[in-house]
Amino acid sequence: MKVLIISINSFQELTGGGLYLRQIVDGYASKFANVTLVTKANNSNNYITPVKTLDINKNFFADIVSRIFLLPSFHMVYFFTIFKEARTSDYLVFHSSRLGLLSWLLKRIFKDKKCIVHFDNVETILIRSSKLRFNLKSCITLIDKLLVPFSEKLAIKSSDILTTITSEDRNMLKGNINLSGNYILPICLPSKDINLSSDREKNLLFTGSFDFWPNQKALLRIIDLAHKNTSLNYVVAGRKLDLFVSGLPSSTYVPKNVTLVSDPSVEAMSTLFSNSGYYINLVKDGSGMKTKIAEALSYGQTVISYRSGAIGYESAVNSGYVIILEDSSLPEDILHTIVKTLEVNPKESSIFKFFDNEYTYKKSRKLIEGLFLHER
Structure with missing residues (x-):
């Protein structure tokens, strides 16, 4: 056949x-x-x-x-x-x-x-x-x-x-x-052997293609959060990121606690996932499952996500590996959830096992x- x-x-x-x-x-x-x-x-x-x-x-x-x-x-x-x-x-x-x-x-x-x-x-x-x-x-x-x-x-x-x-x-x-x-x-996703950093940073990683407007809107939300609390560090990486950021108005500037990595290679992206202990998904537009959440789980990352951005991951939500933000959450509520999540010890080994059973x-x-x- x-x-x-x-x-x-x-x-x-x-x-x-x-x-x-x-x-x-x-x-x-x-x-x-x-x-x-x-x-x-x-x-x-x-x-x-x-x-x-x-x-x-x-x-x-x-x-x-x-x-x-x-x-x-x-x-x-x-x-x-x-x-x-x-x-x-x-x-x-x-x-x-x-x-x-x-x-x-x-x-x-x-x-x-x-x-x-x-x-x-x-x-x-x-x-x-x-x-x-x-x-x-x-x-x-x-x-x-x-x-x-x-x-x-x-x-x-x-x-x-x-x-x-x-x-x-x-x-x-x-x-x-x-x-x-x-x-x-x-x-x-395929099963893979991952070499995690022995001391993963408490960065909040976000990835995507930035010629896609839902990801663009999510980045603007991250920039807003970063201005409101400069003690939290974000890493944003993906295709055409520089092109999108260069077109932003002068009033929307990227603060120092947001690191931008445009058009990373497969190896560079893997390193970013390995070094970051947490993933933040502020996408709430569109349909389907957000592949970025499966990628984050594959690296043992705890995920913080809007409810509409976590559709299809109900079992991960119920297991506590995806922390839900209501779509109507105010920036102050989101920051409170982030701070509380970072205070809890990550569950990397449990997340790896869960991912292998559910999303490979x-x-x-x-x-x-x-x-x-x-x-x-």
């Missing part, structure tokens, strides 16, 4: 989408010997790809042409390349509901092939909340506000198997899907294996 996986992300990406793609690829590669991945081209070599890969280039031309054909991605200019691979595949797997038109077209052409769609968030919710500015990217966003809901509906319609990342995401879609044919595939590939492999017991 041959599997074709098509994604809007790159396997090499240091983003939540890249992380979820690697999890999906691992799950199918553990079950099937013949897997091909169509993925966004990326010159980095952060990870070894365990399957055959076809890289396709994302550029302005591909973005525009694809949207002319009503696809809110960049894949339509590569349709015949994808068609050729799909023709010889038994399963067509799509990572992202943005590929709904593509999944619908291929399902119409190859009616006997099984179509599986993995939602890693509800794109319609994200795109509706996106801010518009006077630039080219906002023009594409404006078009996508129309195309993404259409694409999402086609993804649902064309799927034989559909997964969402949380039950909350499934409930957001419940007006459009057959719940009996929908399954949950939460975020999982051995769990996602079982879940993907189980999908084939429920084909409809």
